[in-house]
Amino acid sequence: MPRFAYFLAAAIAAGSPAFAAAGDVPSFNTDIIPLLTKAGCNQGACHGKGAGQNGFRLSLRGFAPEQDYQWITREFSGRRVDRTAPEESLLLRKAIAQTPHEGGRIFAPGSREYKLLLKWLKAGYPGPNKNEPKVSKLELTPAAQALKPGEEVQLVAMATFADGSKRDVTWLTKFDSNDPAYLEVSPSGKAKALRNGASAVRAMYLTEVAVAVFAMPFDRPVDESRFKNGNNFVDTHLFAKLKELHIEPSDLCSDEEFIRRLFLDACGILPKAEEVTAFVADKDPKKREKLVDAVLARPEFNDYWALQLGDLFQNRRERDHDVRGVKGVRQFHAWLRTQVETNRPWDAIARDVLTASGSNTDSPAVGYFIVTVGEQRHGEQSEAPESVAQAFLGTRIGCARCHNHPLERYTQDDFYHFAAYFSRVKLDRKDSRQGPTMLKVSHPDQNQNKNPVGVSQPRTGMFMKAQPLDRTSRDVTPGDDPRVVLAKWIADPSNEFFAGAMVNRVWRHYMGVGLVEPVDDLRATNPPTNPALWESLKKEFIAKKFDLRALMRVILTSRAYQLSSATRSGNETDARFYSHYYARRLPAEVLLDAICDATGVPERFEGYPVGVRAVQVPDPGSNSYFLRSFGRSDRVTACACERTGDVSLPNVLHLICGDTITGKLNSGSGWLAKRLKEEKDDAKLLDEVFLRVLARKPAAGERAKVMELLKDKDTSRDELFRDLFWALLNSKEFLFNR
Secondary structure, eight states, X not given: OOHHHHHHHHHHHTTOOSSOOTTTSOOXXXXXXXXXXXXXXXXXXXXXXXXXBTTBXXXXXXSOHHHHHHHHHTHHHHTTOOSSOGGGOHHHHHHTTSSOOTTOOOSOTTSHHHHHHHHXXXXXXXXXXXXSOOEEEEEEESSXXXXXXXXXXXXXXXXXXXXXXXXXXXXXXXXXXXXXXXXXXXTTSEEEXXXXXXXXXXXXXXTEEEEEEEEEOOSSOOOGGXXXXXXXXXXXXXXXXXXXXXXXXXXXXXXXXXXHHHIIIIISSOOOHHHHHHHHHOOOTTHHHHHHHHHHTSHHHHHHHHHHHHHHTTOSOOSSSOSSXXXXXXXXXXXXXXXXXXXXXXXXXXXXXXXXXXXXTTSTTHHHHHHHHTTOSSGGGSSHHHHHHHHHHOOOOGGGGTSOOSSSSOOHHHHHHHHGGGTTEEEEOOOTTTOOOEEEESOSSGGGTTSOSEEEOTTTOOEEEOOOTTOOOOOOOTTSOHHHHHHHHHTOTTOHHHHHHHHHHHHHHHHSSOSSSSTTOOOTTSOOSSHHHHHHHHHHHHHTTTOHHHHHHHHHTSTTTTBOSSOOTTOTTOSSSOSSOOOEEOOHHHXXXXXXXXXXOOOOOTTSOTTOOGGGOOOTTSOOHHHHHTTOOOOSSSOGGGSOOOOOHHHHHHHHHSHHXXXXXXXXXXXXXXXXXXXXXXXXXXXXXXXXXXSSXXXXXXXXXXXXXXXXXXXXXXXXXXXXXXXHHTSHHXXXXX
């Protein structure tokens, strides 16, 4: 029998066609891998974990199809597939639980999933085809819709491929809800609204992702007039969203609340009593706008925002083998403060940091790479790629170092293309006592400098040239600093991630919750809660040449920022759409400074002169139980989550009976001790105490109660005022900005 006829007969005997018409045979890349992903087989909780599950391993979410194919069809002598009897293949039998399977039945016999897998097996289980067009885009229909709780809508996922062809891949797409408490979605893509609010469904097919957003308005009447009195475009978009959801905004905050809120948010300080009194008495209708301008020009603003940038750029001593010391940390902090003081545009600051070179003494921004590259000989293998993406683009790409991003379109190749920009960062590290550390633009092996800039992808061994995350081509000339090209792309006005990352950080700082949360996790599948406002803020920031103060002024002068933290009927549960100001605990440094300012007793920091405020201390490693306990950022990573504002039992106990408050209150040199001797008018002293601590005078009920206690002959005046002061310092009104 001729050899060809033998193979033809064998194919017929196996029940498989010898040849399949184009399109009849399922594709391993575009059919089987998505099927395994949707079924959960290649997820981290199953066979997609690093060591696999029960002897069977798959790449996480199918990021390495060539490896998956080998593991499925070749591992253990190909025991998972049966060419002669495809229906008896272990891969298929376990999926329908005909053979014991720890994961249970994945799909039913005769189901569409079953038929697809069986058809692939009968076709001889063809492997990945390198010439097959890759998916380039995924779209969901509808992309946005309003639903009532209980209503459902079927989503349709359409994939576009590199050759321009399109295909409905709904049944092979993996769907997830961003917030299952508001919206659920079935495996088939049917979304169902559960409660009033807003949420989104994210979809993934191979390397592409898409999102559909849904609004679930409250079914209640609203007062139209409450959405009209806006101050600028922030209010236009914010109130439109509230109106869409039928959530009424709160009233405006009082003047006393506004001045305290503004001083704490913008400068990290309490307003002085005389400043509060003058502001409240001012009858100018533009006084709030004028106060915003005055506060943004204060030196304390420079101190506070140097601290914020220090967090962002991880300005700290290294955990091991530190080469900068406290001096280097202070130099970088001073440089950052100068940038804030001179109001340098954010894009200019970013470019200076990203391209810093030379010695860390002459160019303090080199400290950023000393921390992020550390002792790594190869910059692309350090923390620099992840840190830069998160700090400047608000994007978390760290997981793509090992596998494709689970929630974004970034692949492992994308990560190493991006990491290649740091392959010419060479640190000549020296102990600070022996001289400064130098950053040179060079490959660790100088002989490689003449070669194209790139790195080797560890899984495939392929050469990855330097390329931005948007996959555009931006050539780097050998011998040049690749970071210059990277900085140009990052800070380009057309790069909305760059503008969006800082807009989101600034918005969250002043409004309590980011338009995107987490604040440094910008991605297509994590849409902003108010897309129109998001786009307008980015455009404004870019139009104003990345002027941070201008961006802040827009937010601070909006009616949205000036809403009361007191809720009204219908907006009590809102925590995402800014219908009222979100009260939050003061940050560690601000709270400690507020206690010091109120009591008149400064905190002492080792190595710093008396009078230095907590927000002015550059080094997060400075020894302070209070700052450490109350959530100061350690600046170990670029994640904003390192700074916390949680309220814990140890914090409460420390405030009540720790030496921070009690020690300062009992100090003979403190403000209260002096005023008790100087001011004999109890009513005036009472006003001073309230103004100093809470930026307001006592309410009628509060005043009456204190004055009544003072009339008691058995009451010690000094002791009563100390107890009152202690009580105010431990009140929510003092500990929270509201």
